[in-house]
Amino acid sequence: MITLAGVSKLYGGRRVVDRLDLALTDGSFNVIVGPSGCGKSTTLRMMNALIPADEGRITVNGRDVRDGDPAILRRGIGYVIQAGGLFPHWSVFDNIATVPRLLGWPKARVAERVAALLAMVGLQADGLARRRPSELSGGQQQRVGVARALAADPPILLMDEPFGALDPVTRHGLQDELKAIHKATGKTIVLVTHDIEEALKLGERIIMLEEGRIAQDGTPAAIVHRPANARVRDFIGGEEAILKLLAGATVAQVMRPVASEAAGASIAPGATLSAALAHMVASGHRTLDVSEADGRRIGRIGFEDLDPGRPA
Amino acid sequence: MTLRALRPVLLMAALLAGLLVLLPRSALLFHALFPSLDRPLYTRASFLDLTLAHIRLVLGATGAAALVGVSAGIFVTREAGRRLLPLLSATAAIGQTFPPVAVLALTVPVLGYGSGATLVALFVYALLPIIANTVTGLEGVERSTLEAADGMGFTPLRRLLQIELPLAAPVILAGIRTSAIINVGTATVGSTVGALSLGSPIIEGLSGSNTAYVVQGAILVATLALLIDRLFALGSDGTPA
Ligand SMILES: Nc1ncnc2c1ncn2[C@@H]1O[C@H](COP(=O)(O)OP(=O)(O)OP(=O)(O)O)[C@@H](O)[C@H]1O
Numbered sequence A: 001m002i003t004l005a006g007v008s009k010l011y012g013g014r015r016v017v018d019r020l021d022l023a024l025t026d027g028s029f030n031v032i033v034g035p036s037g038c039g040k041s042t043t044l045r046m047m048n049a050l051i052p053a054d055e056g057r058i059t060v061n062g063r064d065v066r067d068g069d070p071a072i073l074r075r076g077i078g079y080v081i082q083a084g085g086l087f088p089h090w091s092v093f094d095n096i097a098t099v100p101r102l103l104g105w106p107k108a109r110v111a112e113r114v115a116a117l118l119a120m121v122g123l124q125a126d127g128l129a130r131r132r133p134s135e136l137s138g139g140q141q142q143r144v145g146v147a148r149a150l151a152a153d154p155p156i157l158l159m160d161e162p163f164g165a166l167d168p169v170t171r172h173g174l175q176d177e178l179k180a181i182h183k184a185t186g187k188t189i190v191l192v193t194h195d196i197e198e199a200l201k202l203g204e205r206i207i208m209l210e211e212g213r214i215a216q217d218g219t220p221a222a223i224v225h226r227p228a229n230a231r232v233r234d235f236i237g238g239e240e241a242i243l244k245l246l247a248g249a250t251v252a253q254v255m256r257p258v259a260s261e262a263a264g265a266s267i268a269p270g271a272t273l274s275a276a277l278a279h280m281v282a283s284g285h286r287t288l289d290v291s292e293a294d295g296r297r298i299g300r301i302g303f304e305d306l307d308p309g310r311p312a
Numbered sequence B: 001m002t003l004r005a006l007r008p009v010l011l012m013a014a015l016l017a018g019l020l021v022l023l024p025r026s027a028l029l030f031h032a033l034f035p036s037l038d039r040p041l042y043t044r045a046s047f048l049d050l051t052l053a054h055i056r057l058v059l060g061a062t063g064a065a066a067l068v069g070v071s072a073g074i075f076v077t078r079e080a081g082r083r084l085l086p087l088l089s090a091t092a093a094i095g096q097t098f099p100p101v102a103v104l105a106l107t108v109p110v111l112g113y114g115s116g117a118t119l120v121a122l123f124v125y126a127l128l129p130i131i132a133n134t135v136t137g138l139e140g141v142e143r144s145t146l147e148a149a150d151g152m153g154f155t156p157l158r159r160l161l162q163i164e165l166p167l168a169a170p171v172i173l174a175g176i177r178t179s180a181i182i183n184v185g186t187a188t189v190g191s192t193v194g195a196l197s198l199g200s201p202i203i204e205g206l207s208g209s210n211t212a213y214v215v216q217g218a219i220l221v222a223t224l225a226l227l228i229d230r231l232f233a234l235g236s237d238g239t240p241a
């Protein structure tokens, strides 16, 4: 549990974070989103005490982050820095091994863990582990940054635009990977992005910031269907944001039990809802069979099932 | 480290050793070069002793300056010492603008004639490049790197030892290298106040119009400077951190 109570940060007399109240529950996937300069990074940095709050109180698991040794607090919180921040004089291996070594893990365990993480972020290719960050592409560097944050398996992950410099294919792959990690491990994740599509896809809860204040706080569906004001509506891209919402869910999540007669067109359970919508438009059917690769029908999905978040 | 990288160092070391063996046996050569001089070969002390004394002065002063200078540079880049940074920079800069002879003139009355006064003068002289480069090197470490180190949970000491100093090391080493090279030359002035060094034949040659002495001292000083420079070059390029 991470709580912020009346938290402000002042720079030059200006409240760049303005009396923020937040309670992030254990195991939740939270996305802080908003335009550049709205205070996203500042908010994240206050959570692991990298910068002190000027007003209010922040607790992590009930403890004020100002109490105790900040180094100890931070070893239990994975952190992906916006600028990358890899150690330029260390190899990829050493970068990823940072926190396990700070925690004093035995050598063999460190090596085993680093190998597993390299595979997880798709950097297991021969020799990559021995390279310096300067010898990696921007996308590879970001993946090392994510692996480094995950290394000691911290219960909390703070991620500041972790996928910013990636091509769409790699970005989507890593987003899926992160979603799977979240599902499997139940980590509490706070991810910062200014990409609303990423926010809608990943977040269980989306916190929209505007000049250091919360403009809206809710589920992706609530934000898309009931934007709090015109600026939020503009930021998410108006009605078309619904398509982004559909891209974040799969057919399997909303399908109904299989019907006796075939619908005439079919789709895979793992397909996204936006793919299902596209297929409905393309095939002219308002209802699709959900079929496994071997053709076995396991359910059906209708046009009216596409958006479970739509208010009645 | 490969033999290839060591070659320039070995070359200069061999040259210096060769000179130390050949110079005492080169009376005939210098008689031929300087026919007007009665005694064209410096013999008051052996060239080996002069060279060793010279090396001791340079190493002692530069080593002490490196220890003090790097520590001071670290201190003024920490939270607690940051206020002192302008003061330290100014003091070191003023120290540097003093001509070496003037520094000696100030240290001799306190420490008396000999190598003690020379050591102190060389130390003062070596301090500025080392402090300046230590500060530059430490301040040059990327902010994002420091933020990452803090965010991962480094303690301040570990961050200094594992992240900041290794990243600043090339710049710091360059400062120590500059100081050491300057000191090889400046140490000769120590002989004006009675310190034994390669400056002894030079000073005596200058005051007694014996150009041969000056040449013998200067050759050794130059070779020693090159050897030390090559040694530092070894430490600054191509070695893993
Ligand atoms: N150290 C600092 N000193 C002064 N102002 C700062 C400092 N750090 C941030 N700011 C200001 O605080 C505001 C919020 O910054 P922050 O980095 O939190 O924005 P952000 O939402 O993360 O933006 P971006 O999407 O561009 O990363 C900005 O106006 C920024 O200029």
Ligand SMILES: [Mg+2]
Pocket (backbone or CB within 6 Å): A040, A041, A042, A082, A160
């Ligand atoms: Mg930011």
